[in-house]
Amino acid sequence: MTGIVVVTWHPADASRLQRALRLTNEAFAETLGAAARTVAKWHANPSMALTLEMQAALDTLLSRASPEAQQRFEQLGAAGHLGRSTEADVRRVSELLSDARHLHTSLTWLDEVRDAPSGTTFGAVVTRAVRGQVEEPACAPSERPDRQALSRFLLDYYSHGDEIRGAIFLDTCAERLRTSLVTPDRGALSTARGIDARFELTRAPASAAPEATDALITAAEARLAACLSGRTRFVDQPTYRLLRCDTGAHGIRAAFGLSTFVRYGLTFDLLEAEAVGGVGSNAVRLELRDQLLPTLNTVLDPGSRECVGGALALTAFARPAQGGRPADFLLLVQERSSRVVNGAGRIAVIPKCFHQPTNEPPAEVDIRTTLLRELEEELFGRAEVDGTGDTCRLAEVLHPSRMTAPMTWLVDSANLDIRLTGFAYNLVAGSFEFPAVIAVQDETFWSEFGGCVEANWESSGLWRISSADADGIEQLLHDPRWSDEGLIAFALGLKQLAETNPDRVRLPDFEIGVTP
Numbered sequence: 001m002t003g004i005v006v007v008t009w010h011p012a013d014a015s016r017l018q019r020a021l022r023l024t025n026e027a028f029a030e031t032l033g034a035a036a037r038t039v040a041k042w043h044a045n046p047s048m049a050l051t052l053e054m055q056a057a058l059d060t061l062l063s064r065a066s067p068e069a070q071q072r073f074e075q076l077g078a079a080g081h082l083g084r085s086t087e088a089d090v091r092r093v094s095e096l097l098s099d100a101r102h103l104h105t106s107l108t109w110l111d112e113v114r115d116a117p118s119g120t121t122f123g124a125v126v127t128r129a130v131r132g133q134v135e136e137p138a139c140a141p142s143e144r145p146d147r148q149a150l151s152r153f154l155l156d157y158y159s160h161g162d163e164i165r166g167a168i169f170l171d172t173c174a175e176r177l178r179t180s181l182v183t184p185d186r187g188a189l190s191t192a193r194g195i196d197a198r199f200e201l202t203r204a205p206a207s208a209a210p211e212a213t214d215a216l217i218t219a220a221e222a223r224l225a226a227c228l229s230g231r232t233r234f235v236d237q238p239t240y241r242l243l244r245c246d247t248g249a250h251g252i253r254a255a256f257g258l259s260t261f262v263r264y265g266l267t268f269d270l271l272e273a274e275a276v277g278g279v280g281s282n283a284v285r286l287e288l289r290d291q292l293l294p295t296l297n298t299v300l301d302p303g304s305r306e307c308v309g310g311a312l313a314l315t316a317f318a319r320p321a322q323g324g325r326p327a328d329f330l331l332l333v334q335e336r337s338s339r340v341v342n343g344a345g346r347i348a349v350i351p352k353c354f355h356q357p358t359n360e361p362p363a364e365v366d367i368r369t370t371l372l373r374e375l376e377e378e379l380f381g382r383a384e385v386d387g388t389g390d391t392c393r394l395a396e397v398l399h400p401s402r403m404t405a406p407m408t409w410l411v412d413s414a415n416l417d418i419r420l421t422g423f424a425y426n427l428v429a430g431s432f433e434f435p436a437v438i439a440v441q442d443e444t445f446w447s448e449f450g451g452c453v454e455a456n457w458e459s460s461g462l463w464r465i466s467s468a469d470a471d472g473i474e475q476l477l478h479d480p481r482w483s484d485e486g487l488i489a490f491a492l493g494l495k496q497l498a499e500t501n502p503d504r505v506r507l508p509d510f511e512i513g514v515t516p
Helices: 011-021 025-032 036-044 052-064 067-079 087-099 101-113 120-131 147-159 214-229 268-281 287-292 367-380 405-413 444-452 470-477 484-500
Strands: 167-172 176-182 197-201 238-248 251-260 310-319 328-336 347-349 352-354 416-420 424-426 431-440 459-466 510-514
Touching (some): 011 052, 011 067, 025 036, 087 120, 101 120, 101 214, 120 214, 147 176, 147 268, 167 470, 167 484, 176 484, 310 347, 310 444, 310 484, 328 484, 347 484, 367 405, 367 416, 367 431, 405 444, 424 484, 431 484, 459 470, 484 510
Parallel strands (some): 197 251
Antiparallel strands (some): 167 176, 167 510, 238 251, 328 347, 328 459, 416 431
């Protein structure tokens, strides 16, 4: 029996054992009783958490290895601390991280969580970046499961085979499209004329820091290394944290506290990548999710944790009839860039954003204020309101004198209609979601400013569809690349447009439902 002990197996350790045994992916997988694609995923995603069953299998395989293989395993570990990196590589990456001032508060926070000396996380992130052990995009096209597969996986995780009360779904003529969104009240969704919503900012202590488990530290370090490599754009800034949300006949009443993005971005926001990996490997246990968001009650209790989220809106521009097309709304849908911290590669409505203040949190706590600011940023090209840049230096971001020409026209003409269409919790990361619809009712706007509408860096593509194209809408509803929150915001927005402007909208048959 070998004296080598691996406390917690990570994909890099498993790959090291494979090299020590000199086995191909197929042979290594067969020896472990796993699929070859599982081994391939370890190589591609070093931040994956391994199940307890797989860790036990690796323990057994190492203990039964020949003395020569065990020696190679130890030598590869000693020599592989920085892989094939050179001192020049380490120096270059260290300088790069030193210059990445937007990551410094994240490094400090993670040092505090792990109760480690200052600079511990800095060194660990440098090591990961040099070795190439960075987080892969959670929704990379080659790895991404379709939307329904991820939804079913998460619904099963929290329901243990039963149906979850409050789960939102979409019924079409072809099938039922299940989602990972859960609403505490059926009345929290509106397909009519919007929801009465009131928001307040209250004082609240910070949520408790999570335990510094191997799964958490590994995933957090990998994300920071990915940010350093330029794969992901990540800035620690003030953000609203949901404390409670009451729904009912009165509408929505939500209370928020203040937090910072790192407390979410290096904890709950890491759950998406783990879940995506779990779908691909048929995992029966998710170590990080078991720690941070283990039950449905945890999901539905925002005040007990770091509950961050945001708003997203279907944006619709009225257009006059032209050629064979009747008067309609031009609907915009985006494909999310690979550089965003969540939902990368997914389809979503636009704008889609975290609920964050700029420089006056009490005055900006209304979700509609965030949507107004993001409309300028994500579609009208106003870079100075981008929340991933430097600290805001403007006294009033939305002052009329600083608005873009399209926004100035909309405000002056009173033709900008922003309505909330619902509220839900997202099982993917426990985030809150406020779907909405932004309708520009005056046809003149598109004729005058349509050429100014352009998606920013958060989108890799911008799609247009007519509200009168029922067949195109039906095809888009069934696209597997949607994020759940994007799909439901799109569907709720369509229903509300059809209610308020029936002459401009032609919808296929579909209904939005909630499990009883």
